[in-house]
Amino acid sequence: MKIINEMNDLFIILTASLVAINASVLGVFLVLRKMSMMGDAISHSVLPGIVVAYYFSGDRTSPLLLLGATITGVLTAVLIDWLSSKAKIQNDASIGITYTLLFALGMIMISGWFSGNVDIDLDCVLYGDIALINLDKVIVDENLYLGPSAFLIELSATVIVLLFVFFGFRGFKLLAFNEDFGLSLGMNMNRWHFVMMGLVSLVTVVSFEVVGAVLVVGFLIIPAATAHLLTNKLIPMIFWACGLGVIAVIIGFYLAVWLNVSYTGAMVTVSGLLFFTVVLVVVLRKKRLSGEYLH
Amino acid sequence: MNTFLDFISFRDPNVIYVVLGMLFVNTSSALIGTFAFLRKRALIGDAIAHSLLPGLCLGFLVAGEKNLIFLLIGAFVTGWLSTFAVDIIVNRTKVKQDAAIGIVLSTFFALGIVLLTYIQQNAGGEQAGLDHFLFGQAAAINRSDVWVFGVIVVLIIAVVGIFYRSFVVVCFNPDFARSVGLPVRTIEFLITSMTVLAIASGIQALGVILMSALIITPGAAARLWSHRLPRILLLAVIFSVVSGIGGAYVSYAKAGMPTGPWVVMFLSIIVFLSIMLAPNRGIVSRISRARRNERKILQENILKAYYQYHEKKQTKKLDQLLTIDQILSIRNFDTSDLMKGIKKLKREGFMLQEGTTYALTTPGQKESKRVARLHRLWEQYLLKRTQIDTDHVHSGAEAIEHIITPELEKELEKELGIEGIPDEDY
Numbered sequence: 001m002k003i004i005n006e007m008n009d010l011f012i013i014l015t016a017s018l019v020a021i022n023a024s025v026l027g028v029f030l031v032l033r034k035m036s037m038m039g040d041a042i043s044h045s046v047l048p049g050i051v052v053a054y055y056f057s058g059d060r061t062s063p064l065l066l067l068g069a070t071i072t073g074v075l076t077a078v079l080i081d082w083l084s085s086k087a088k089i090q091n092d093a094s095i096g097i098t099y100t101l102l103f104a105l106g107m108i109m110i111s112g113w114f115s116g117n118v119d120i121d122l123d124c125v126l127y128g129d130i131a132l133i134n135l136d137k138v139i140v141d142e143n144l145y146l147g148p149s150a151f152l153i154e155l156s157a158t159v160i161v162l163l164f165v166f167f168g169f170r171g172f173k174l175l176a177f178n179e180d181f182g183l184s185l186g187m188n189m190n191r192w193h194f195v196m197m198g199l200v201s202l203v204t205v206v207s208f209e210v211v212g213a214v215l216v217v218g219f220l221i222i223p224a225a226t227a228h229l230l231t232n233k234l235i236p237m238i239f240w241a242c243g244l245g246v247i248a249v250i251i252g253f254y255l256a257v258w259l260n261v262s263y264t265g266a267m268v269t270v271s272g273l274l275f276f277t278v279v280l281v282v283v284l285r286k287k288r289l290s291g292e293y294l295h
Numbered sequence: 296m297n298t299f300l301d302f303i304s305f306r307d308p309n310v311i312y313v314v315l316g317m318l319f320v321n322t323s324s325a326l327i328g329t330f331a332f333l334r335k336r337a338l339i340g341d342a343i344a345h346s347l348l349p350g351l352c353l354g355f356l357v358a359g360e361k362n363l364i365f366l367l368i369g370a371f372v373t374g375w376l377s378t379f380a381v382d383i384i385v386n387r388t389k390v391k392q393d394a395a396i397g398i399v400l401s402t403f404f405a406l407g408i409v410l411l412t413y414i415q416q417n418a419g420g421e422q423a424g425l426d427h428f429l430f431g432q433a434a435a436i437n438r439s440d441v442w443v444f445g446v447i448v449v450l451i452i453a454v455v456g457i458f459y460r461s462f463v464v465v466c467f468n469p470d471f472a473r474s475v476g477l478p479v480r481t482i483e484f485l486i487t488s489m490t491v492l493a494i495a496s497g498i499q500a501l502g503v504i505l506m507s508a509l510i511i512t513p514g515a516a517a518r519l520w521s522h523r524l525p526r527i528l529l530l531a532v533i534f535s536v537v538s539g540i541g542g543a544y545v546s547y548a549k550a551g552m553p554t555g556p557w558v559v560m561f562l563s564i565i566v567f568l569s570i571m572l573a574p575n576r577g578i579v580s581r582i583s584r585a586r587r588n589e590r591k592i593l594q595e596n597i598l599k600a601y602y603q604y605h606e607k608k609q610t611k612k613l614d615q616l617l618t619i620d621q622i623l624s625i626r627n628f629d630t631s632d633l634m635k636g637i638k639k640l641k642r643e644g645f646m647l648q649e650g651t652t653y654a655l656t657t658p659g660q661k662e663s664k665r666v667a668r669l670h671r672l673w674e675q676y677l678l679k680r681t682q683i684d685t686d687h688v689h690s691g692a693e694a695i696e697h698i699i700t701p702e703l704e705k706e707l708e709k710e711l712g713i714e715g716i717p718d719e720d721y
Binding site for chain 1: 332335336337338340341345380383384387388389390391393394395396397398400401402403404405406407408409410411412413416430504505507508510511512514515518519549551552553555556557559560563566570576578
């Protein structure tokens with residue numbers, strides 16, 4: 001019995017770590033592009049996509065869900081772009097208008113139009129259900145236990161994200177640092193932008209069930225921003241971000257077990273505390289440096 | 296229809312509370328939210344709304360029950376802390392505002408979730424309803440809530456009324472405000488505090504996620520309709536209150552429909568209608584303006600082509616009949632555009648058709664000369680007053696000839712010393 005419990009704990013940590021890695025890799029680019037809130041907006045806006053896909057497939061693990069939500073995510077990015085460029089509404093307000101609209105739509109679908117047909121728990125929308133992932137096990141050949149299905153889904157998302165980032169590294173890098181230079185090289189930067197938004201949607205969707213729509217923002221942005229404070233180089237920044245994300249997951253997990261509270265909540269809280277610690281160190285060091293300079 | 300009558304006659308006392316609650320909450324958030332929007336700090340509202348959650352939980356833990364005053368105080372403290380944290384991160388580190396907002400929002404919210412789950416494990420039945428703050432539940436607004444919301448809205452209206460001028464200066468030009476000795480930091484503190492208060496009063500109805508819609512959307516929609524702040528504020532409040540009551544009605548009329556999301560839906564519909572229909576800044580009016588300009592430019596170019604044709608032939612009168620090909624030989628119009636332009640000019644009495652040829656009427660000739668003259672005037676002006684070369688002045692004149700007003704024409708004549716040229720000498 002103890003072994004099974006430990007296995008379950010291990011899979012929770014592993015799954016959350018994969019979420020952290022997926023999100024941190026993309027988060028680094030979002031933070032560098034000053035588009036963190038775009039990640040926030042997409043993570044909220046995929047809700048109607050998930051609900052509609054769930055309604056038609058009746059299955060929470062259907063690939064249709066991925067497709068529906070990824071499309072909604074990209075549509076969100078398109079709508080925000082349209083609002084700020086064509087409708088001339090300032091960018092921050094465009095983001096706020098878009099995601100509240102889509103999230104409200106999703107909520108109306110869940111509790112109004114499709115109520116009874118869609119079994120999505122609203123609380124789970126907010127902070128996920130990572131404790132329950134072990135209920136859904138994938139077993140092949142009768143006895144070979146591969147792990148919970150959430151873990152396997154997350155693993156495939158990791159593979160996709162890493163492949164895209166590896167082969168599209170040049171495009172993403174130019175997007176982050178010098179979009180105009182990319183344009184002058186004849187690259188279609190708009191396409192890269194939407195590829196990235198598609199990946200963000202994908203990560204948000206697969207993480208939705210595990211960590212929820214709001215807390216995935218914490219996974220996306222906090223480790224990336226912390227890494228941004230620690231280094232100025234892109235590749236080390238990605239590794240720092242992944243490392244910090246995983247550390248927060250592990251500490252958060254044991255904290256949550258100890259206090260008997262939400263796993264994901266504790267993980268993001270720890271991640272945030274790590275960030276604020278680094279901020280404190282940076283601020284103090286700056287103060288000391290400027291003090292030395294004055295003397 | 297009957298439900299509608301029931302709704303507006305307030306036969307159900309709960310309807311009164313919900314409608315009054317919506318009225319108060321939406322008025323305060325639209326008023327103060329417009330200032331946040333104009334300061335380009337709309338998403339701070341998002342951070343604040345999420346950050347209220349840990350404060351609510353702490354307020355609950357301190358009071359030991361769901362006491363609205365304690366909850367509001369707790370929410371106020373953490374909400375305020377969150378804007379403080381965002382400012383520190385932005386001012387002291389290289390992390391930009393967007394990331395700072397995202398970090399603060401998710402950290403505080405995560406802390407709130409931790410506290411919420413802790414309360415759920417340990418506090419027993421007392422905590423029931425605390426999670427209403429996550430998604431909001433307008434139907435749960437009761438008499439004492441309405442009183443609290445009423446006090447808050449009066450407070451916010453009073454503060455905005457008293458400090459209106461300082462708020463305006465700080466929003467539009469903080470540097471100027473500082474230079475005339477206004478206590479900018481105090482005023483910003485005041486705006487922030489009012490924002491936190493407005494959001495805190497709203498989350499019971501809208502929930503932490505949708506609350507930012509009440510802050511951002513009314514101001515954004517109202518801004519499209521006017522340039523004058525009093526009018527923007529008034530419109531924002533009207534939009535917000537209408538949506539609030541609309542949302543309350545939908546959830547009253549159809550059981551199971553949530554209020555908050557419907558309020559946001561109505562607000563979004565208003566903002567999209569404004570984007571399309573608002574005068575001047577709306578898309579419809581922008582497109583029709585662009586169309587009008589295009590048409591005017593096309594017509595003037597056709598008229599000018601007549602002038603150029605006659606000038607080449609060195610005839611002083613502009614009375615020749617031209618075929619389409621002859622016009623095209625002067626200027627390379629798109630043929631279908633040209634036909635459309637000619638049709639319009641004929642209708643306006645500037646052109647006549649004879650078989651397959653076209654001629655200018657007397658007003659048409661006059662107009663043609665006028666356009667050519669404006670073109671020349673601008674070329675002359677560029678040659679005399681700027682360093683631009685002879686072979687470069689044409690393209691500038693080509694663009695500006697269509698927008699020179701009679702007043703500007705007079706100015707140019709005076710500037711160039713060619714006053715009082717008789718009409719026939721054009």
